[in-house]
Amino acid sequence: MVIEKIKQTIERENLIENKDKILVALSGGPDSVCLLHALKKLETYYNIKIYAAHLNHKIRGIEAQKDALYAAKLCDELDVPFFVKAIDVPAYAKEKKMTLEEAARKLRYDMLFEVKNRIGAKKIAVAHNLDDQAETVIMRLIRGTGITGLKGMDYKRGDGVIRPLMDISKANIVSYCDENKLNPRIDYTNLETEYTRNKIRLKLLPFIEQEFSANIKDTISRMANILREDSDYLEAEAQRIFEEQVLENTNEIIKLDIEELKSTHSSLVKRLIRMAIKTLAGTLEGIDNVHIEDILALIKNSKNQLKLNLPKGLMIYKTTDGLIFTFEEISFENVNYNYILKPDGYIQIDEIGMRIESKIMSKERCIALPTGQYTKAFDYDKIKGDLIVRSRLDGDRMKPMGLGGTKKLKDIFIDLKIPREKRNSIAVLSDDKGILWLMGHKISEDYKIDENTKRVIRITCKTL
Amino acid sequence: MVIEKIKQTIERENLIENKDKILVALSGGPDSVCLLHALKKLETYYNIKIYAAHLNHKIRGIEAQKDALYAAKLCDELDVPFFVKAIDVPAYAKEKKMTLEEAARKLRYDMLFEVKNRIGAKKIAVAHNLDDQAETVIMRLIRGTGITGLKGMDYKRGDGVIRPLMDISKANIVSYCDENKLNPRIDYTNLETEYTRNKIRLKLLPFIEQEFSANIKDTISRMANILREDSDYLEAEAQRIFEEQVLENTNEIIKLDIEELKSTHSSLVKRLIRMAIKTLAGTLEGIDNVHIEDILALIKNSKNQLKLNLPKGLMIYKTTDGLIFTFEEISFENVNYNYILKPDGYIQIDEIGMRIESKIMSKERCIALPTGQYTKAFDYDKIKGDLIVRSRLDGDRMKPMGLGGTKKLKDIFIDLKIPREKRNSIAVLSDDKGILWLMGHKISEDYKIDENTKRVIRITCKTL
Numbered sequence: 001m002v003i004e005k006i007k008q009t010i011e012r013e014n015l016i017e018n019k020d021k022i023l024v025a026l027s028g029g030p031d032s033v034c035l036l037h038a039l040k041k042l043e044t045y046y047n048i049k050i051y052a053a054h055l056n057h058k059i060r061g062i063e064a065q066k067d068a069l070y071a072a073k074l075c076d077e078l079d080v081p082f083f084v085k086a087i088d089v090p091a092y093a094k095e096k097k098m099t100l101e102e103a104a105r106k107l108r109y110d111m112l113f114e115v116k117n118r119i120g121a122k123k124i125a126v127a128h129n130l131d132d133q134a135e136t137v138i139m140r141l142i143r144g145t146g147i148t149g150l151k152g153m154d155y156k157r158g159d160g161v162i163r164p165l166m167d168i169s170k171a172n173i174v175s176y177c178d179e180n181k182l183n184p185r186i187d188y189t190n191l192e193t194e195y196t197r198n199k200i201r202l203k204l205l206p207f208i209e210q211e212f213s214a215n216i217k218d219t220i221s222r223m224a225n226i227l228r229e230d231s232d233y234l235e236a237e238a239q240r241i242f243e244e245q246v247l248e249n250t251n252e253i254i255k256l257d258i259e260e261l262k263s264t265h266s267s268l269v270k271r272l273i274r275m276a277i278k279t280l281a282g283t284l285e286g287i288d289n290v291h292i293e294d295i296l297a298l299i300k301n302s303k304n305q306l307k308l309n310l311p312k313g314l315m316i317y318k319t320t321d322g323l324i325f326t327f328e329e330i331s332f333e334n335v336n337y338n339y340i341l342k343p344d345g346y347i348q349i350d351e352i353g354m355r356i357e358s359k360i361m362s363k364e365r366c367i368a369l370p371t372g373q374y375t376k377a378f379d380y381d382k383i384k385g386d387l388i389v390r391s392r393l394d395g396d397r398m399k400p401m402g403l404g405g406t407k408k409l410k411d412i413f414i415d416l417k418i419p420r421e422k423r424n425s426i427a428v429l430s431d432d433k434g435i436l437w438l439m440g441h442k443i444s445e446d447y448k449i450d451e452n453t454k455r456v457i458r459i460t461c462k463t464l
Numbered sequence: 465m466v467i468e469k470i471k472q473t474i475e476r477e478n479l480i481e482n483k484d485k486i487l488v489a490l491s492g493g494p495d496s497v498c499l500l501h502a503l504k505k506l507e508t509y510y511n512i513k514i515y516a517a518h519l520n521h522k523i524r525g526i527e528a529q530k531d532a533l534y535a536a537k538l539c540d541e542l543d544v545p546f547f548v549k550a551i552d553v554p555a556y557a558k559e560k561k562m563t564l565e566e567a568a569r570k571l572r573y574d575m576l577f578e579v580k581n582r583i584g585a586k587k588i589a590v591a592h593n594l595d596d597q598a599e600t601v602i603m604r605l606i607r608g609t610g611i612t613g614l615k616g617m618d619y620k621r622g623d624g625v626i627r628p629l630m631d632i633s634k635a636n637i638v639s640y641c642d643e644n645k646l647n648p649r650i651d652y653t654n655l656e657t658e659y660t661r662n663k664i665r666l667k668l669l670p671f672i673e674q675e676f677s678a679n680i681k682d683t684i685s686r687m688a689n690i691l692r693e694d695s696d697y698l699e700a701e702a703q704r705i706f707e708e709q710v711l712e713n714t715n716e717i718i719k720l721d722i723e724e725l726k727s728t729h730s731s732l733v734k735r736l737i738r739m740a741i742k743t744l745a746g747t748l749e750g751i752d753n754v755h756i757e758d759i760l761a762l763i764k765n766s767k768n769q770l771k772l773n774l775p776k777g778l779m780i781y782k783t784t785d786g787l788i789f790t791f792e793e794i795s796f797e798n799v800n801y802n803y804i805l806k807p808d809g810y811i812q813i814d815e816i817g818m819r820i821e822s823k824i825m826s827k828e829r830c831i832a833l834p835t836g837q838y839t840k841a842f843d844y845d846k847i848k849g850d851l852i853v854r855s856r857l858d859g860d861r862m863k864p865m866g867l868g869g870t871k872k873l874k875d876i877f878i879d880l881k882i883p884r885e886k887r888n889s890i891a892v893l894s895d896d897k898g899i900l901w902l903m904g905h906k907i908s909e910d911y912k913i914d915e916n917t918k919r920v921i922r923i924t925c926k927t928l
Contacts, residue, residue, distance in 0.1 A: 142676045144683040146690040147611065199675060207671060211663060212606045219608040226610040226753070233731035234694060237701075267697035289690070 002176045006038050006164050010046070013155040015162045018047050021121040022162075025112055026052040026075070026082075028067040028185040031127035033074065034173045035165050037180060039125060040078050053115045055108045056086035059100060067185050074182070083115045101194070116160065128153055128163045131170040134217040135200045137224050142196070147231045152224035169217060238271035245272065247322055254280050255322040261299050269296065276325045277314065286311040299323060303350040305335050335424045338390040343380070343457060347389060352425045353464040356389055356439075358457055363449065366456040374462065378436055378447040380455040385432030387457075389439075391424045398435035400442040409438065416441060429459065466640045470502050470628050474510075477619040479626045482511050485585040486626075489576055490516040490539070490546075492531040495591035497538065497648040498637045499629050503589060504542050517579045519572045520550035523564060531649050538646070547579045565658070580624065592617055592627045595634040598681040599664050601688050606660070611695045616688035633681065702735035709736065711786055718744050719786040725763050733760065740789045741778065750775040763787060767814040769799045799888045802854040807844070807921060811853060816889045817928040820853055820903075822921055827913065830920040838926065842900055842911040844919040849896030851921075853903075855888045862899035864906045873902065880905060893923065 010016050024036045040050050054071040058064050068084055075082035093103035112124050133152045140149035156162050165173065177184050208216045241264065248255035254276045261269055273295050278284050291310050298308050298318050308316040317324040324330065339347045346357040366377050396409035413423050429437040436447045439461050449456060474480050488500045504514050518535040522528050532548055539546035557567035576588050597616045604613035620626050629637065641648050672680045705728065712719035718740045725733055737759050742748050755774055762772050762782050772780040781788040788794065803811045810821040830841050860873035877887050893901040901907045903925050913920060 141605075141687070142672065142680060142683065145687060147694055150614070150687075150691075196676065203675060204672070208606065208668070211667060212660065216606060219606065222753075223605065223609060223614075227614075229731045229734075230611055230694065230698060233729040234698070236729070265697040265700070267693045270693075289686075 002034070002168055002172055003038055003041060005167055005172075007042065007045075009155065009167045010042075010164055015156055015164055016046050016048060016123070020046075020048045020123055021119060022048055022050055022123045022125050023112060023116050023119065023121045024050060024052045024080075024125045025108065025127065026054045026071050027127075028054065028071045028074075029127075030173050030177050030182075030184040031129055031165060031170075033182050033184040034168075034176045035125055035127040036074070036080065037078065037182060038176070039164065040080055051081045051083070051115070051119055051121060053083040053085075053112055055104075055111050056084060057089040057104050057107070058086060059089055059104070070185050081119075085111045087111075113159075122160060124161045126161055126163055127165050129165045129168050129170055129173055130217055130221050131201065131205075133166050133224060134205065134220040135197050137220050138200050138204065139196055142200075147227050147234070150224065151228035151231045152221070154228070167221065234267065234271060238268050238275060241268060242272050242275050246276075248324075249279070252326060252328055254325040256325075258299065258318065258321060258323050261323060266296060269299070276323075277310075280325050280327075281312070281314060295323075305351040336391050337427075338388060341387040341389050341429070341459075343387070348464065349389065349427065350464075352427065354427060354461050355464055356427070356459065356461045358387065358459050360455055360457055363453050363456050366449070366458055369458065371458075373440055375458065375460045376437055376443050377449060377456050377458045378443075379449050379453040380457040381453070382447045383431045383436075383457070387436075388430050389427050390430065392426070392428055396428065396435065398438065398442065399445045400438075401445050401448065403445075409435075412438065412442060427461065466498070466632055466636055467502055467505060469631055469636075471506065471509075473619065473631045474506075474628055479620055479628055480510050480512060480587070484510075484512045484587055485583060486512055486514055486587045486589050487576060487580050487583065487585045488514060488516045488544075488589045489572065489591065490518045490535050491591075492518065492535045492538075492649040493591075494637050494641050494646075494648040495593055495629060495634075497646050498632075498640045499589060499591040500538070500544065501542065501644060501646060502640070503628065504544060515545045515547070515579070515583055515585060517547040517549075517576055519568075519575050520548060521553040521568050521571070522550060523553055523568070534649050545583075549575045551575075577623075586624060588625045590625055590627055591629050593629045593632050593634055593637055594681055594685055595665065595669075597630055597688060598669065598684040599661050601684050602664050602668065603658075603660055606664075611691050611698070614688065615692035615695045616685070618692070631685065698731065698735060702732050702739060705732060706736050706739050710740075712788075713743070716790060716792055718789040720789075722763065722782065722785060722787050725787060730760060733763070740787075741774075744789050744791075745776070745778060759787075765814075769815040800855050801891075802852060805851040805853050805893070805923075807851070812928065813853065813891065814928075816891065818891060818925050819928055820891070820923065820925045822851065822923050824919055824921050827917050827920050830913070830922055833922065835922075837904055839922065839924045840901055840907050841913060841920050841922045842907075843913050843917040844921040845917070846911045847895045847900075847921070851900075852894050853891050854894065856890070856892055860892065860899065862902065862906065863909045865909050865912065867909075873899075876902060876906060891925070 016022070022039060024032065024039060026032045026036055036050070036052055039048075042048070043050050052071070052075050054068055056064050056068040068086070072082055072084065074080075087107050089100060089104050089107055092098075092107060093100050096103065098106070115121075116124055137150055137152045140152075153163060153166065155164075155166055176182075205216065213219060242256075245257045245260045245264075246254065247257055256272060256276060261272070264272070270292050273292055274284060274287070277287055287310065294308055294310075295316055298306055298316060301318070304318055304320045306318040308318075310316060313327050315326055315329070317326070317330055335351045337349055337351045339349060341347055341356060341358055343358055343360050346355060348355045360380055369377075371377055392409055397406045398409060398412070399406045400412065409428070413420075413426075418426065426441065427439040428435055429439055434446060435444055437443045437459070480486070486503060488496065488503060490496045490500055500514070500516055503512075506512070507514050516535070516539050518532055520528050520532040532550070536546055536548065538544075551571050553568045553571055554564060556562075556571060557564050560567065562570070579585075580588055601614055601616045617627060617630065619628075619630055632640075640646075669680065677683060706720075709721045709724040709728075710718065711721055720736060720740060725736070728736070734756050737756055738748060738751070741751055751774065758772055759780055762770055762780060765782070768782060768784045770782040772782075774780060777791050779790055779793070781790070781794055799815045801813055801815045803813060805811055805820060805822055807822055807824050810819060812819045824844055833841075835841055856873055861870045862873060862876070863870045864876065873892070877884075882890065890905065891903045892899055893903055898910060899908055900911045901923070
């Protein structure tokens with residue numbers, strides 16, 4: 001019955017192809033022993049070739065040695081080519097500051113892929129079972145997750161790892177070992193078992209089985225399979241759309257089309273964001289749901305030229321045409337803006353993060369107030385038409401105080417050593433006749449307060 | 465804080481629009497009392513108008529009477545227009561053979577929609593809270609579900625029902641009632657509370673909170689919200705594709721494009737199948753995952769002209785161009801097939817659900833065996849070329865036993881009163897010279913066993 005069920009899994013999930021070489025990860029515990037024995041039985045049926053590899057992890061020296069001997073003997077009896085490697089995992093863990101569990105896991109997979117490559121195998125079979133799957137799903141559920149977590153472990157990974165036992169319960173595995181007199185080793189170290197997982201196995205699942213549903217593990221595994229199908233579709237769809245909407249994709253920068261993002265369903269947009277980060281940073285570590293929500297809010301924000309800082313130096317920029325993911329600072333070189341500044345009014349320019357206020361007052365009152373780099377006063381009656389706060393334009397000229405003539409804005413920027421990419425973020429205050437103020441830098445002769453001035457407009461700009 | 469959180473929910477989920485009339489379902493218990501009080505407080509802020517309605521269900525007569533009085537008094541104090549209706553729910557439940565819970569639920573919603581229509585309200589606000597949501601998700605998880613179950617209750621339903629309290633815990637609701645001295649009624653009947661839900665509330669959730677995560681209810685609610693987004697996208701996408709791929713959509717029949725289905729992701733195909741059934745039958749009751757899997761297998765089957773029977777008389781037909789959902793029998797009028805029948809061999813004709821076997825034997829042995837309507841014997845040495853089992857062709861003729869001449873198959877069908885649409889499902893056995901057997905009906909003179917016969921071919925057809 002175990003063999004029949006494994007065949008069903010293999011065929012439903014397309015785990016095996018004709019002529020596959022399959023390397024079984026053999027610890028010597030009941031799961032991997034059952035896996036090796038069952039796959040070996042199916043060797044002729046599927047026209048495959050079975051190999052086994054064992055890591056002697058040197059945790060509890062004598063027991064680890066016995067595990068390795070058992071594994072060697074079993075492979076000899078089953079006529080399975082056997083690879084073994086001994087590594088001092090406790091020493092490695094100490095050196096690399098990893099937990100024993102992390103170190104053993106890393107070294108075991110390193111060893112498996114090394115052997116896989118050496119023998120030219122297509123697949124590595126690992127022995128996760130139905131109980132492991134149910135525990136994984138519940139653990140993720142308790143910690144908080146979405147469909148990607150709830151779908152559980154995959155039957156087949158992109159790197160060739162397959163899990164043929166994932167529909168078989170632990171109880172059936174133990175019976176299988178008994179029936180076939182395999183005498184597997186007891187896993188003293190139980191390296192895989194985290195604290196929470198252990199509590200789920202020993203307390204929560206038995207509680208649910210007794211109080212609610214004896215089949216809870218099967219129910220969860222079925223749910224995971226249904227969700228995996230939905231998840232696969234969503235990921236494939238997101239991948240297709242990513243390729244459609246990506247405007248730039250280099251080592252330094254990923255730029256997605258902002259207009260397309262706005263008309264894409266948020267279920268997919270979240271996946272596109274994760275894909276962009278994963279592609280750029282190589283990992284999603286440190287990125288939580290709250291960061292994804294922040295980026296969604298950034299996309300929806302009606303303003304452009306916005307920036308968001310994420311963990312590990314990742315920056316997200318929103319420009320007029322794109323959502324940019326990068327680790328490099330970028331300037332909003334081409335920011336353009338043009339606002340009317342009402343007398344006794346204010347405007348907020350999100351593009352450059354400035355707030356500008358104006359106040360009309362008598363000359364007497366004005367003289368009593370201080371001015372400075374970001375506060376200037378002008379003769380209000382010399383102004384023609386609306387006051388405009390805007391970004392520079394090609395050909396802009398002004399008559400800077402004290403120069404006695406006009407000068408191109410471009411030359412003023414050069415004299416001030418302001419780099420090209422920062423020039424648009426310096427606001428220009430103008431009226432119908434010309435420029436009053438290159439804000440923060442130069443004021444014009446033409447609007448200065450003199451003995452005839454009656455009303456004054458006092459203008460202040462502040463960083464938001 | 466409760467009010468702030470309700471506002472967040474209302475705004476994030478777009479529950480309320482300017483000028484909405486909102487009818488609150490008021491039982492008198494803490495949840496609905498908190499809901500009414502909070503929404504009333506937000507009446508001016510959102511520019512809405514609040515109403516309340518109460519069903520006196522007459523379960524535990526005195527207590528139900530007190531609930532109704534309390535509700536009336538509260539609405540009077542809050543200056544909320546109040547509607548009340550008294551129905552003998554126990555009597556109704558008995559008459560309609562429903563549980564008290566089902567009957568109360570049905571009558572309460574009937575009453576709410578009646579009042580909603582009368583006052584021209586846009587929304588009905590019901591008081592499900594965060595605890596209810598977590599319980600619902602866990603209950604569905606234990607019973608077995610997919611994303612549609614795990615997304616929990618919706619904040620907003622298509623019919624105008626909204627759930628503004630769904631992010632507020634029961635504990636916060638109780639505190640809110642205390643702080644505002646609302647003295648809600650204790651819900652003695654607790655009509656909503658099923659047995660399993662009660663155990664989840666009283667045993668499972670406290671167990672998880674203590675052993676694993678004090679925030680489990682929030683965690684589950686957040687998960688439900690993430691999944692709802694994915695589910696919404698998948699449903700919308702399936703709806704779009706349904707409209708694209710549906711070839712016929714009447715009261716009697718829904719026909720989907722089979723070739724399109726084959727190239728659509730199974731995650732969506734499952735949704736398309738559910739949509740077709742829901743559209744035709746009005747409900748998905750009685751349809752389990754196993755039925756959906758059967759239909760998926762039908763689609764993948766390389767044969768056409770297949771039929772599947774589902775519960776409640778629903779039938780699924782697979783024809784050359786479509787997948788048909790219907791409650792009416794349909795005939796595969798244009799089924800065409802043509803198979804070689806090997807001597808001592810068999811063929812299975814899925815198109816008409818028949819298996820046909822042939823056996824070569826000596827005349828002596830054959831004579832000792834019985835024949836019948838579906839088992840006939842022919843002189844094997846009179847056969848020229850391959851034996852063919854096929855559907856009728858225009859112009860087919862045969863020489864029926866005893867007639868002494870040839871006759872058109874068409875005329876034989878007319879004599880036998882076989883309707884046109886069933887004629888192709890009657891197989892014809894022929895060789896290079898002509899027709900041996902109109903299977904189940906007539907055999908030919910030309911192949912009969914006589915004194916010169918040496919070898920006999922005995923042919924049997926069986927329904928699959």
